[in-house]
């Protein structure tokens with residue numbers, strides 16, 4: 001299969017532009033892009049997982065702010081600008097609760113706006129401010145590209161030539177601006193000439209592993225074998241797995257890590273089978289306001305994702321369902337957290353602070 005680069009998301013035009021996204025709910029059978037022309041469609045795209053993965057959600061929300069501000073007349077007053085900005089940010093923040101990159105990106109947009117309020121002339125303020133906010137959204141987008149390359153560069157050091165790694169969910173280019181976090185390790189290892197094989201958990205209930213990770217790895221020519229989530233323990237016991245790497249949605253100050261539901265089981269299995277378990281994530285995924293993972297808000301999604309996945313009923317009508325979208329892996333099960341500033345190991349409050357504090361405002 002030849003590698004065809006497709007932008008996960010891009011901004012088309014100037015301050016009156018639109019956000020273009022690959023609709024990830026249609027992959028792998030259809031590669032289709034959608035244009036979000038207003039904040040409501042950006043919100044819907046995040047909520048429905050048309051765009052998903054913590055960094056990609058953050059970038060989309062930053063651009064979503066621009067679409068939300070487009071309804072304001074160019075000559076709106078500063079007060080009107082501030083009111084609308086607060087409204088748009090609160091709305092986008094209500095789309096999904098767990099990935100902290102969403103709130104991090106929205107905070108950055110708000111802080112940027114705050115830094116501009118005193119500087120711009122009062123007349124025609126909205127038009128002038130919006131250009132600077134668009135630059136900030138583009139900066140968040142561009143920085144993520146660099147961040148993912150650095151995560152790949154540092155992270156590939158944990159992979160030896162000939163290794164087989166297991167991953168869960170999708171923390172690839174589709175979940176970021178480009179290149180991914182967990183999958184960046186595989187891409188960078190392969191680019192440096194190492195032979196690498198990957199087992200991808202299918203990742204119930206929405207199959208991000210089967211639909212997105214297997215697709216992305218095949219696109220890039222990485223050897224990938226798809227398994228059901230329930231097979232991970234067996235392949236570890238069979239000695240097929242040299243290491244695990246996953247992404248993250250929110251990492252508490254002590255290193256406890258929220259990621260896609262099922263990650264915790266993988267980490268427990270890795271511990272039992274003496275397989276190193278790594279998390280790969282940018283500093284923007286850390287939430288130092290939370291001392292540990294018990295405080296991370298976990299999204300619960302609709303029952304039909306489990307009972308009626310992909311249009312076919314697979315459970316009795318009326319059955320009770322519990323559908324948390326994420327779980328928290330305790331820090332003691334994590335061998336290392338790979339960031340754009342290096343690898344945090346061992347994982348604890350002190351080591352997290354040492355690497356992350358300088359780069360993150362609490």
Ligand code: MRU
Nearest residue numbers: 052053054169171175247248260
């Ligand atoms: O519900 P999703 O598909 O948004 O969940 C995504 C994950 O759990 C990813 O592993 C995480 O966001 C890291 S993406 C680099």
